[in-house]
Amino acid sequence: MSPGALVADQLERLSRVSGQQVALRALVGAAGGAFPLLVLIAGGGPAPIRTVVLVGFVGGAVLLPDSSFPLAFLGVGVLVWVSSVPFTLGAVLLLATLDLLVVHLACTLAAYGPPELVLPRSLLRVWGARAALLAAWAVLGWVGSRALRVLDLQATGPVFVVGLVMVTLWAGYLLLRLTGRDGSLRPAARR
Amino acid sequence: MSSSGPLVSSGWRPTAALVRAGLLSSTLAALAAGTGRPDLLVLAIPFLAHTALALSRTPRFEPQVRTRLGHRTLREGEGTTVEVVLEDAEAVEHAVISLDADATLAARPASGVAGATRAAGSNRSAMAQGAPLALSLDLASLRWGHRLVGAGVVGGTDAWAARRWGPVRLAPTMLTTLPLPGLFDSQAPVPHPVGLVGQHPSRRPGDGSEFSGIRPFQTGDRLRRVHWRVTLRTQKLHVTSTVAEQDSSVVLVVDAGVDLGVSHGIHGSASTLDVAVRAAGALAEYYLHQGDRVGLRVLGSRELAVPVAGGRRHLRRVLETLARVTPGEGQPLQVERLLLGVPTGAVAVVFSPMLSEAVATTTALLARSQGTVVVADTLPDDLRGPDWDPVALGGEARDRRRVIAWRMRLLERDQLLGRLARAGVPVVAWAGPGTLDTVLRGLAARLRTPRAVR
Numbered sequence: 302m303s304p305g306a307l308v309a310d311q312l313e314r315l316s317r318v319s320g321q322q323v324a325l326r327a328l329v330g331a332a333g334g335a336f337p338l339l340v341l342i343a344g345g346g347p348a349p350i351r352t353v354v355l356v357g358f359v360g361g362a363v364l365l366p367d368s369s370f371p372l373a374f375l376g377v378g379v380l381v382w383v384s385s386v387p388f389t390l391g392a393v394l395l396l397a398t399l400d401l402l403v404v405h406l407a408c409t410l411a412a413y414g415p416p417e418l419v420l421p422r423s424l425l426r427v428w429g430a431r432a433a434l435l436a437a438w439a440v441l442g443w444v445g446s447r448a449l450r451v452l453d454l455q456a457t458g459p460v461f462v463v464g465l466v467m468v469t470l471w472a473g474y475l476l477l478r479l480t481g482r483d484g485s486l487r488p489a490a491r492r
Numbered sequence: 493m494s495s496s497g498p499l500v501s502s503g504w505r506p507t508a509a510l511v512r513a514g515l516l517s518s519t520l521a522a523l524a525a526g527t528g529r530p531d532l533l534v535l536a537i538p539f540l541a542h543t544a545l546a547l548s549r550t551p552r553f554e555p556q557v558r559t560r561l562g563h564r565t566l567r568e569g570e571g572t573t574v575e576v577v578l579e580d581a582e583a584v585e586h587a588v589i590s591l592d593a594d595a596t597l598a599a600r601p602a603s604g605v606a607g608a609t610r611a612a613g614s615n616r617s618a619m620a621q622g623a624p625l626a627l628s629l630d631l632a633s634l635r636w637g638h639r640l641v642g643a644g645v646v647g648g649t650d651a652w653a654a655r656r657w658g659p660v661r662l663a664p665t666m667l668t669t670l671p672l673p674g675l676f677d678s679q680a681p682v683p684h685p686v687g688l689v690g691q692h693p694s695r696r697p698g699d700g701s702e703f704s705g706i707r708p709f710q711t712g713d714r715l716r717r718v719h720w721r722v723t724l725r726t727q728k729l730h731v732t733s734t735v736a737e738q739d740s741s742v743v744l745v746v747d748a749g750v751d752l753g754v755s756h757g758i759h760g761s762a763s764t765l766d767v768a769v770r771a772a773g774a775l776a777e778y779y780l781h782q783g784d785r786v787g788l789r790v791l792g793s794r795e796l797a798v799p800v801a802g803g804r805r806h807l808r809r810v811l812e813t814l815a816r817v818t819p820g821e822g823q824p825l826q827v828e829r830l831l832l833g834v835p836t837g838a839v840a841v842v843f844s845p846m847l848s849e850a851v852a853t854t855t856a857l858l859a860r861s862q863g864t865v866v867v868a869d870t871l872p873d874d875l876r877g878p879d880w881d882p883v884a885l886g887g888e889a890r891d892r893r894r895v896i897a898w899r900m901r902l903l904e905r906d907q908l909l910g911r912l913a914r915a916g917v918p919v920v921a922w923a924g925p926g927t928l929d930t931v932l933r934g935l936a937a938r939l940r941t942p943r944a945v946r
Binding site for chain 2: 317319367368369371372375376379382383388389390394395397398399401402405408409410412413414415417418419420421423424431434435436438439441442443446449450464465467468471472475478479
């Protein structure tokens with residue numbers, strides 16, 4: 302498909318989006334647009350190029366939530382946070398975490414089907430509970446980090462090694478699970 | 493319900509959401525471990541939790557798809573339901589179908605996209621038992637015809653939007669849409685009834701309901717026919733006589749060699765073939781209800797013909813044959829077969845825009861051999877006049893070349909109509925109820941007129 306045809310196809314798809322999709326994509330845009338602001342509040346300092354890149358990826362995620370744009374936005378956002386924001390465990394960290402979670406979940410819901418799809422309320426309720434669970438985990442992690450900070454526990458060599466081993470194991474497990482295909486035909490269906 | 497065979501997908505694949513959560517969680521965790529910054533671990537936690545919860549379940553089986561169509565035969569404007577059933581779909585939390593766009597179908601929802609979920613609490617027990625997941629979409633057929641419907645795709649997503657199955661092509665099912673006969677009514681009798689029973693009064697006495705006169709009793713007369721007043725007055729048995737009622741044969745000839753104009757279904761503009769098919773259906777319905785016998789011939793399409801017969805089942809047969817008409821197949825006209833198929837004494841009604849010399853010649857030959865032929869002109873009004881819109885023929889507005897070409901075509905058509913008129917074939921523009929009244933009365937009067945025999 303030529304680039305022109307691709308753009309026309311995407312515009313045609315956008316012309317058919319449902320009201321629910323508009324709301325989800327607006328949420329992606331709002332939460333994504335708020336992230337550079339949170340970086341600024343967290344002490345990242347003004348950086349027009351960085352902001353433009355982030356906003357560009359947010360725009361891509363709004364238009365194509367089922368593409369790699371959301372991953373690009375979140376990845377660049379995380380790199381921006383790592384590179385420009387000084388270490389902090391303040392409330393802005395929790396806000397930034399929840400903000401990225403909102404972008405991720407809104408893109409997940411918007412990518413459930415074609416733009417015309419309206420998700421049933423029961424599914425939205427389930428996802429509301431899931432979002433609350435994930436947010437609760439984030440709050441717990443933030444509170445735990447602050448508690449450990451208060452206790453002033455120093456990261457020693459063995460802790461660092463254990464952390465790296467856990468991360469490596471996790472990454473290896475993900476590699477296996479994400480590259481394979483699950484499910485097979487039920488034996489009766491094969492016949 | 494009709495059903496098609498199962499289709500099988502090529503497996504479950506991770507969604508973009510799972511890949512995103514997995515990559516972010518591992519990257520952030522690695523950065524946190526590498527830089528010793530716990531704030532990055534806080535950023536990673538929700539993505540880590542999502543990934544872990546999403547990977548806690550693994551779909552065991554691939555769903556199998558069955559498509560069911562509520563009805564195989566509809567009338568124009570009527571609706572049915574396309575039901576897609578996913579079997580072995582324990583892992584599917586939400587499924588979605590998206591039907592291909594089709595101008596002859598109207599879907600509800602209008603987008604042709606519908607979803608179904610197991611996320612509701614009441615269905616959790618059924619989910620555990622592996623009950624099939626059903627999705628349905630209402631469809632209305634807007635144009636007559638014999639078409640495959642239900643083509644599209646179906647896909648499913650498991651819990652936590654971790655994996656996606658499909659999209660898988662849906663197997664379409666054949667749907668026959670019968671033409672919705674237009675309104676038709678006629679006050680004129682068919683010129684020469686030929687059968688034994690029916691509703692058309694004939695010229696000879698016999699069993700019927702229309703009063704003819706009172707005459708002396710003859711052997712064989714029924715007692716309930718005795719007219720007692722006249723009998724008492726004359727002291728001789730008298731009976732009431734009636735006129736015999738007969739049926740007639742009507743052969744509908746549809747010109748499918750050309751289909752002009754843009755068809756927008758039953759609620760929109762009609763092409764010439766739309767007008768012809770619906771008008772033929774209207775005449776078939778009317779005359780079969782009258783007790784007459786009706787036959788059908790299709791010119792220029794496949795070898796479609798229905799022999800002359802009567803009854804309600806025959807109406808269905810005629811309408812089903814009309815639904816199978818395919819415009820512009822370019823089949824050569826077989827005049828001999830057409831002539832053989834029209835019984836003597838039958839009235840032939842030719843539905844045509846009369847744009848083909850072959851059809852005009854066939855009609856003239858039919859009139860010469862069978863006698864009673866009427867042409868119902870199916871060219872829509874918006875294509876007749878000098879100020880017609882090229883858009884009506886699928887062209888662009890102000891397309892001058894198309895305008896000139898169409899004017900030349902109309903001039904040729906006028907010549908063909910003139911030839912038909914000289915051959916004694918009446919041509920009347922189709923206008924629904926009463927269209928044929930004047931023509932049929934004229935034909936009946938012409939048949940009653942004594943003719944010189946040399």
